[in-house]
Amino acid sequence: xxxxxxxxxxxxxxxxxxxxxxxxxxxxxxxxxxxxxxxxxxxxxxxxxxxxxxxxxxxxxxxxxxxxxxxxxxxxxxxxxxxxxxxxxxxxxxxxxxxxxxxxxxxxxxxxxxxxxxxxxxxxxxxxxxxxxxxxxxxxxxxxxxxxxxxxxxxxxxxxxxxxxxxxxxxxxxxxxxxxxxxxxxxxxxxxxxxxxxxxxxxxxxxxxxxxxxxxxxxxxxxxxxxxxxxxxxxxxxxxxxxxxxxxxxxxxxxxxxxxxxxxxxxxxxxxxxxxxxxxxxxxxxxxxxxxxxxxxxxxxxxxxxxxxxxxxxxxxxxxxxxxxxxxxxxxxxxxxxxxxxxxxxxxxxxxxxxxxxxxxxxxxxxxxxxxxxxxxxxxxxxxxxxxxxxxxxxxxxxxxxxxxxxxxxxxxxxxxxxxxxxxxxxxxxxxxxxxxxxxxxxxxxxxxxxxxxxxxxxxxxxxxxxxxxxxxxxxxxxxxxxxxxxxxxxxxxxxxxxxxxxxxxxxxxxxxxxxxxxxxxxxxxxxxxxxxxxxxxxxxxxxxxxxxxxxxxxxxxxxxxxxxxxxxxxxxxxxxxxxxxxxxxxxxxxxxxxxxxxxxxxxxxxxxxxxxxxxxxxxxxxxx
Ligand SMILES: Nc1ncnc2c1ncn2[C@@H]1O[C@H](COP(=O)(O)OP(=O)(O)OP(=O)(O)O)[C@@H](O)[C@H]1O
Ligand SMILES: [Mg+2]
Numbered sequence: 001x002x003x004x005x006x007x008x009x010x011x012x013x014x015x016x017x018x019x020x021x022x023x024x025x026x027x028x029x030x031x032x033x034x035x036x037x038x039x040x041x042x043x044x045x046x047x048x049x050x051x052x053x054x055x056x057x058x059x060x061x062x063x064x065x066x067x068x069x070x071x072x073x074x075x076x077x078x079x080x081x082x083x084x085x086x087x088x089x090x091x092x093x094x095x096x097x098x099x100x101x102x103x104x105x106x107x108x109x110x111x112x113x114x115x116x117x118x119x120x121x122x123x124x125x126x127x128x129x130x131x132x133x134x135x136x137x138x139x140x141x142x143x144x145x146x147x148x149x150x151x152x153x154x155x156x157x158x159x160x161x162x163x164x165x166x167x168x169x170x171x172x173x174x175x176x177x178x179x180x181x182x183x184x185x186x187x188x189x190x191x192x193x194x195x196x197x198x199x200x201x202x203x204x205x206x207x208x209x210x211x212x213x214x215x216x217x218x219x220x221x222x223x224x225x226x227x228x229x230x231x232x233x234x235x236x237x238x239x240x241x242x243x244x245x246x247x248x249x250x251x252x253x254x255x256x257x258x259x260x261x262x263x264x265x266x267x268x269x270x271x272x273x274x275x276x277x278x279x280x281x282x283x284x285x286x287x288x289x290x291x292x293x294x295x296x297x298x299x300x301x302x303x304x305x306x307x308x309x310x311x312x313x314x315x316x317x318x319x320x321x322x323x324x325x326x327x328x329x330x331x332x333x334x335x336x337x338x339x340x341x342x343x344x345x346x347x348x349x350x351x352x353x354x355x356x357x358x359x360x361x362x363x364x365x366x367x368x369x370x371x372x373x374x375x376x377x378x379x380x381x382x383x384x385x386x387x388x389x390x391x392x393x394x395x396x397x398x399x400x401x402x403x404x405x406x407x408x409x410x411x412x413x414x415x416x417x418x419x420x421x422x423x424x425x426x427x428x429x430x431x432x433x434x435x436x437x438x439x440x441x442x443x444x445x446x447x448x449x450x451x452x453x454x455x456x457x458x459x460x461x462x463x464x465x466x467x468x469x470x471x472x473x474x475x476x477x478x479x480x481x482x483x484x485x486x487x488x489x490x491x492x493x494x495x496x497x498x499x500x501x502x503x504x505x506x507x508x509x510x511x512x513x514x515x516x517x518x519x520x521x522x523x524x525x526x527x528x529x530x531x532x533x534x535x536x537x538x539x540x541x542x543x544x545x546x547x548x549x550x551x552x553x554x555x556x557x558x559x560x561x562x563x564x565x566x567x568x569x570x571x572x573x574x575x576x577x578x579x580x581x582x583x584x585x586x587x588x589x590x591x592x593x594x595x596x597x598x599x600x601x602x603x604x605x606x607x608x609x610x611x612x613x614x615x616x617x618x619x620x621x622x623x624x625x
Contacts, residue, residue, distance in 0.1 A: 001026055001064055001178060001206060002047055007056035009042060011438070012430065016042060018230040020056070024178065028206040031217040031239060034227030035303050036442025036470045037426075040210045041071055043225075043232075044180045047208075067176030069167055071183050071210075071441045071468070072394060076155035076166055081146060084155050084166055085137040088173035092133060095126045133173075140169045143195055145355065161187040161355030172199065179207035183441065185216060186467040187391075189354045189493050212470055214239050228300035250300070257297040267291050306446065306476045308424050310484045313384040313456040316345050318623045320383065320459055320487050321366050326375030327511075328361055335361045339375070339513045341506070343459075343487060344619040350502030351491040352520060357508045359491040360390050363463050366489065386457035388465045390491075393444035398437035402427055402447060405436055409451045425450045441468035449477070462490035466497065495520045503612055517616070518609035574625050581618050585611055 002024040009016045016039035024030065032040050045051040046058060048068060076084050087093065102119045141151055144165040155166060164187045171179065185193050193216065200207060200220045208225070211217060217224075217239035224235040224242040233249070235242040267287050274280040320343045327337040335358040343349065343366070351359045364370035365377060367387050389395070396405055402422065410418050422432050425446045439447065445468040460481070466474045474497075481488055481501055492498055498505060498520040505523040507514045516523035592607045 001061045003057075003059040004046070005057045005059075007046070007053045007058070009039065009046070009051075009053050012434075015230055017227065017232055020232045022225060022232060022234065024206050024208065026177070026206055027204075028208075029200075029220060029222045030206075030208045030225055031221035031223070031242075032208050032210045032225045032227075033212075033217070033239075033242075034470075036446070036468070036473060037440045038227040038229060040227060041182055041440060043227075044068065044182055044208070044210070047180065064178060065174070065176040066178045066180060067171045067174050068180045069164075069171055069182055069184050071186075072444070076163060079155060080152050081141065081155050081166060082134070082137060082151040085141055085151075085169045085173060086133055088137075088170040089129070089133045090174075092126065092129050095122055095129065098122060099126065137169070137173060140172055144169055145189075145192055161189060161192070164188060165192065165355070168196070175205075177205045179203065179205065179209075181207060181209045181211075183210050183212070183468065185211055185213050186441075187355070187464070190495065191354060193493075212474070214471075230298060231300070253297060253299060257299055260294070260297050264291065264294070303472060304426055306425055306473050308421075308450075308453065308476070309480055310386065310453045310460055311456040312484065312486050313458045314382065315486055316380045316382050316458050318345060318380070318619060319343070319378070320345055320347070320380050322376075322378040323365065323372075324376040324378075326365060326372045326377065328358075328365065328370070328372045328374075334511060336365075336372070336508075336513065337511045341513055341515060342616075342620060343489065344616055345487055346485075347487050347489070347616075348501060348503050349489045350498035350505045350520060351489065351508055352493070352495070352498060352505060352523075353508035358511070358513075359508045360463055362506075362508060362513060363387075363461050363489065363491060364389075367461050383459055384455070384457045385459045385461060386452050386455065387461040388449060388452045388463060390463035391467075392448035392452075393441065393468060396436045396444060396448060398435065400436055401433050402436065402439070403432040405447060406432075406450060406454075409454045413454070421450060421454070442470055442473065445469055446473065458486040460484055460486065460488045460490075462488070464491055464493070466492065466494060504616075516609075517613035518605065522605065522609055571625055574621050578618055578621050578625075581614050581621070585614050585618075588614070 004020065004022040007020040007022075008018045032043065034040050042051065046053060047060070048066060049058070049060070079087070099119070099122050102115060102122070105115060106119065138148075138151060142148075146162075146165070146169075150162075155163070164184065168184060184196060188196065193213070197216055197219050200209070209217070209221060219238075221238055222236070224237070224239065226233045226235060226242065226246060233246075235245050237245070267290065271284050271287055271291075274284050321341075322343065323339055323341040326339045326341075328335050339362070351362065353359050361370065365372050367385055368377070368379060369387070371377075403418070406418060406422060407413075413421075419432065422428075427443075427447070436444065436447070445465075449465065462481070466477060469477065478497060478500060481490065488501070490501070500519075502519050505516045505518065505520055507516065507523060588607055588611045592611065
């Protein structure tokens, strides 16, 4: 169906691939992998004939229907979700167009019976197709998580995950012969990814799937195109067999390259030695010829890794942020209600929940970006937030050059310093003068991340920061988060990431935010949510109303005053409670060590979670003393 031959592509002097041959058959299931910026999306542009190669040919079957999900830039606005999805049915649009033309003619006074017949026929067909298609569209939308109510809403309200889902729904309704999916799982929650996996397994045509999701690749592909600059190597099998085969291939290649190098050196020595002599001239010449003809083995370019840390501001002790009975609604949707949550210093909180449940809203409220419709947000006075917003890579200015985009946040940095930071994020040499518009998805994410960490912080908020990042870069980011000593709150769909980094998790669902004193596995298996220790108050003293309702940012220090004697009693009580809890922690510590020594990790994890919860309670109590 598609045949790429002898392809060479380079941008501003940097070669992406050279002499590449690839083909797609009618039922190919291909996974396209390679590090950020290696040219995956570019390959799709070539197949879509949106870009001409510097060299080589691209043959595509004439009537081939290609469906493409772009990596970024999916934004629907005007129509309802259902109408947008149904616009995938091109023949309906065709009928509508013809109907409109006929109507015009009829209005202009032509009343031939032929015209009328045609009109009636088309209308019938339109109704028929309309019903069938609507049913089909609703089905696909429902499977992708849209409720009936969602279907009749304008597409504009939905963000992130839902926009991608609408695009995906349209694409699937078009039933193309060849699907080109450019990182479809970014922004998708676990359920939607599972659905996509099943869909692809049953798909009749061919597809090429770009994703950094190893599990999806293992389940859905039978062939891997691996960009290993300057070639694209093709491996049979799924991701696991590819990664074994690739390692083997690299070892062999390395060996062959070493042997070749020895041979070259030997030949060169010979030539050097005997060049001047007449009697060996012929042999020297033939050796030289062989040397020139020899096809040199090129090792795939070594992958570079990002390196960075999040710079930290002075540590805050005690409460960092507290939400009390927070609720929020957008014009037509209630997202959160009655959320109470205390973030204590040193917490590492992972937020999870399906698309559209309100993770982003919660993070924005905690950051002070968004004032909730009801409830109270307290932020520590010394708070310095670094916030990576969801889809930050889309908020960069496409017209600016990389260096100027970075400079926006880099007050006080010299050019040299900035260059070195950019280098750490793998923008080297002339890369820093590239306009943002040509950057690959991963490159944009790297730039957006860099902007976040130019200023020191003591609270790190990250909303799906790994989207578009390749596996290496994800690891580096995870290390940087794990090295950060202050407080971190992050939203992610990647359960492995949550398990690795979080010691507390918050499940955001049905408007609630349940806090679990453990990681994702804990929260979704044995986990019981903790009821946040909202400071136990006596019957509420009548607080001045306007302040109590103030939507945000009252420093935690501002505690309502009480008479001195009452305070003293309460303090003594709190202190004895704290001592009690501390004793418990000590006992737990011994039990924890024992459990670890006997390799009972399940028990150890459980104890650890309890211990963590106790510590939180202690911190909360100390704040009240
Ligand atoms: N018009 C252009 N001018 C200069 N460089 C370009 C242009 N278009 C793309 N590039 C560069 O080509 C490289 C490949 O880009 P591409 O988008 O294909 O990468 P990718 O493999 O899809 O990466 P990612 O995993 O980050 O999405 C990138 O370094 C990108 O900056
Ligand atoms: Mg890409």
